[in-house]
Amino acid sequence: xxxxxxxAAPAPERPMPAITRESQPYWDGLREHKLMLQHCASxxxxxxxxxxxxxxxxxxxxxxxxxxxxxxxxxxxxxxxPFNFFFKPQAPYIVALIDMDAGxxxxxxxxxxxxGNLRIGQKVRLQFEPVSNEVTLPYFAVC
Amino acid sequence: xxxxxxxxxxxSGVGETAYTRGTAKSGLALQLxxxxxxxxxxxxxxxxxxxxxxxxxxxxxxxxxxxxxxLPDLTLSAFIPMGGATCVAAxxxxxxxxxxxxxxxxxxxxxxxxxxxxxxxxxxxxFPQFAxxxxxxxxxxxxxxxxxxxxxxxxxxxxxxxxxxHFAEVAVVTRQHAILxxxxxxxxxxxxxxHHASRMIADPFRLFDCSLESDGGAAVIVxxxxxxxxxxxxxxTIMGVAEGxxxxxxxxxxxxxxxxxxxxxxxxxxxxxxxxxxxxxxxAEIYDCFTFxxxxxxxxxxxxxxxxxxxxxxxxxxxxxxxxPVNTHGGLLSQGHVVGLNHVIELTRQLRREAGKAQVKDxxxxxxxxxxxxxxxxxxxxxxxx
Numbered sequence: 001x002x003x004x005x006x007x008a009a010p011a012p013e014r015p016m017p018a019i020t021r022e023s024q025p026y027w028d029g030l031r032e033h034k035l036m037l038q039h040c041a042s043x044x045x046x047x048x049x050x051x052x053x054x055x056x057x058x059x060x061x062x063x064x065x066x067x068x069x070x071x072x073x074x075x076x077x078x079x080x081x082p083f084n085f086f087f088k089p090q091a092p093y094i095v096a097l098i099d100m101d102a103g104x105x106x107x108x109x110x111x112x113x114x115x116g117n118l119r120i121g122q123k124v125r126l127q128f129e130p131v132s133n134e135v136t137l138p139y140f141a142v143c
Numbered sequence: 144x145x146x147x148x149x150x151x152x153x154x155s156g157v158g159e160t161a162y163t164r165g166t167a168k169s170g171l172a173l174q175l176x177x178x179x180x181x182x183x184x185x186x187x188x189x190x191x192x193x194x195x196x197x198x199x200x201x202x203x204x205x206x207x208x209x210x211x212x213x214l215p216d217l218t219l220s221a222f223i224p225m226g227g228a229t230c231v232a233a234x235x236x237x238x239x240x241x242x243x244x245x246x247x248x249x250x251x252x253x254x255x256x257x258x259x260x261x262x263x264x265x266x267x268x269x270f271p272q273f274a275x276x277x278x279x280x281x282x283x284x285x286x287x288x289x290x291x292x293x294x295x296x297x298x299x300x301x302x303x304x305x306x307x308x309h310f311a312e313v314a315v316v317t318r319q320h321a322i323l324x325x326x327x328x329x330x331x332x333x334x335x336x337x338h339h340a341s342r343m344i345a346d347p348f349r350l351f352d353c354s355l356e357s358d359g360g361a362a363v364i365v366x367x368x369x370x371x372x373x374x375x376x377x378x379x380t381i382m383g384v385a386e387g388x389x390x391x392x393x394x395x396x397x398x399x400x401x402x403x404x405x406x407x408x409x410x411x412x413x414x415x416x417x418x419x420x421x422x423x424x425x426x427a428e429i430y431d432c433f434t435f436x437x438x439x440x441x442x443x444x445x446x447x448x449x450x451x452x453x454x455x456x457x458x459x460x461x462x463x464x465x466x467x468p469v470n471t472h473g474g475l476l477s478q479g480h481v482v483g484l485n486h487v488i489e490l491t492r493q494l495r496r497e498a499g500k501a502q503v504k505d506x507x508x509x510x511x512x513x514x515x516x517x518x519x520x521x522x523x524x525x526x527x528x529x
Binding site for chain 1 (some may be wrong): 294
C-alpha cells in the first residue's frame with residue numbers, strides 16, 4: 001500500500017486585533033512607537049479600552065494624547081499551556097498587567113526578567129514590537 | 144418588609160445525564176435528555192413547560208424545545224449572557240416569570256460537548272462579551288479563562304500569602320466528594336502531592352486547579368411555590384436570588400480591583416432578599432471553574448474576611464462533616480462542567496435529602512453561586528420548605 005504524503009499544516013498565525021473605529025488611534029499610536037490614550041474632551045478623564053462615551057460625564061467628544069511609557073507591575077501570570085498554537089514556541093511566557101503612570105492598565109508580555117524576580121509595584125517601561133505593516137504590539141521590560 | 148420575590152418560586156424538578164469524557168450525542172440531545180429527566184422528576188409533562196432559558200452559546204435554543212417537546216404555548220424565551228454566572232442568574236429571571244404569572248414552569252438547561260466537541264478554550268471567539276479581550280489581549284497571548292483569571296489569583300497570593308497548598312486543598316476535598324457521588328468524570332482519589340506535580344497551565348493555576356472539559360447535560364425546572372407544593376418532590380424554595388456585574392465587566396485588566404467580582408453586588412442583594420446570612424448556611428455549592436475562584440468567593444460571601452480564604456478552606460472546614468461543606472457533588476473540578484447547573488441540582492438534592500453518601504445531615508438552608516464571563520456573579524439561597 002502506497003503512502004500518501006500529507007501536506008504540511010500551514011504555520012499557525014498570530015491572532016490579530018480586529019481594529020474598530022473607536023480603537024484605531026490607539027493602534028496607529030503603537031505603530032508610531034507612541035502610547036496614545038483616549039481622554040474625554042469635556043471632563044478630561046482618561047479611558048481605556050477606547051469607547052464612544054465618557055462613563056463619567058457622558059460626553060461623546062474625545063481627544064487622543066500621548067502618554068508616558070512608564071508604569072508599575074500590578075500582577076502577572078506565566079502562560080505555560082499555549083491555548084493557541086502560535087504561542088507554543090514562546091511558552092512559557094510572562095504576561096504582566098501594568099498600572100501605567102497615565103492612569104490606565106496595559107496587559108502585555110514582560111521580557112528579560114525571570115518570574116522569580118517579579119514583584120508588585122516594580123517599575124517597567126513599554127516597548128514596541130512590530131508584527132505586521134499595520135500592527136505593532138506592546139511588551140514590557142523592567143526599568 | 145419581605146422582598147416581593149422571597150420564596151415565591153421553587154425548584155420543582157432536576158435532571159442530568161451521565162457526565163463523561165466522550166459521547167456520540169449532540170449537545171442538544173444531552174440537553175433534551177436532562178430536560179426530560181427534570182420534567183419527570185417534577186411529575187410534569189413536557190407540555191407543562193412554558194418558559195425556556197437555555198445556556199447559550201452551545202446546545203439548543205427555544206425553537207428546539209418547541210420542536211422536540213411539542214410545547215403548545217411558550218410564553219418566555221430568554222438568554223442570560225453571563226458565562227458561568229448564567230445558570231444561577233437564570234433562576235432570578237425564572238423566579239420573576241413564575242411569580243408574576245408570565246410562566247407556570249420555566250426550564251433552565253445546559254447541553255455541552257466540552258470534551259468531544261468544540262473545546263472550551265475556543266469560546267473567546269464566540270462571545271460578544273469577549274470582543275475587548277479578543278482585540279487587546281489575544282494578540283499578546285492571553286486567550287483562555289485560565290490565563291485571564293490567573294492574574295487575579297497571583298495578586299491575591301502576593302497580597303495575602305495565599306498558597307498552592309490552599310488551592311490543592313480545594314481540589315482534594317472536591318475530589319473526595321466526587322467519589323461519593325457516582326455520576327462523575329473524576330472518580331479516583333487525588334492527593335496534595337499529585338496536585339502539586341500536575342503540569343502548570345497558567346501560573347499559578349496547575350492542571351488540577353482547572354475545571355474539567357467534559358460532556359453532559361443538566362436541567363432544572365422553576366415553578367411558582369404554590370404550584371410546586373403540589374408536585375412530586377419535597378418543596379425547595381428560592382429564598383433569595385441575585386445577579387451582579389462588576390466594574391469594567393468585559394475587561395478584567397481595566398477593573399480597578401481585579402478581585403471585586405460581580406458576586407460582591409449579588410451577595411449583598413441575595414442575602415437581603417433571603418433575610419438570612421452566611422452563618423445560617425448548612426451547605427454551599429460554589430462555582431469552581433478554578434480552585435482559587437472558590438477561595439475568593441468564600442471571602443466575598445462573608446464566610447471569612449478578604450485574604451483569609453486560603454486558611455479558611457484548610458483542616459476539613461469545607462469537607463463533609465466540616466463547618467461548611469462545599470461542592471458536595473464534586474463540582475466543575477471533578478464531577479463535570481455543565482456551567483454550574485450541576486451545583487443548583489446538588490443543592491436541591493441536599494435540601495430534599497436525596498444526596499446519598501454526600502448528604503449533609505439535616506440540611507435546611509444552602510447557597511449556590513455562579514461566576515464567569517470575566518467576573519459576572521450570581522447567588523441563590525435555597526430553603527427546604529417541605
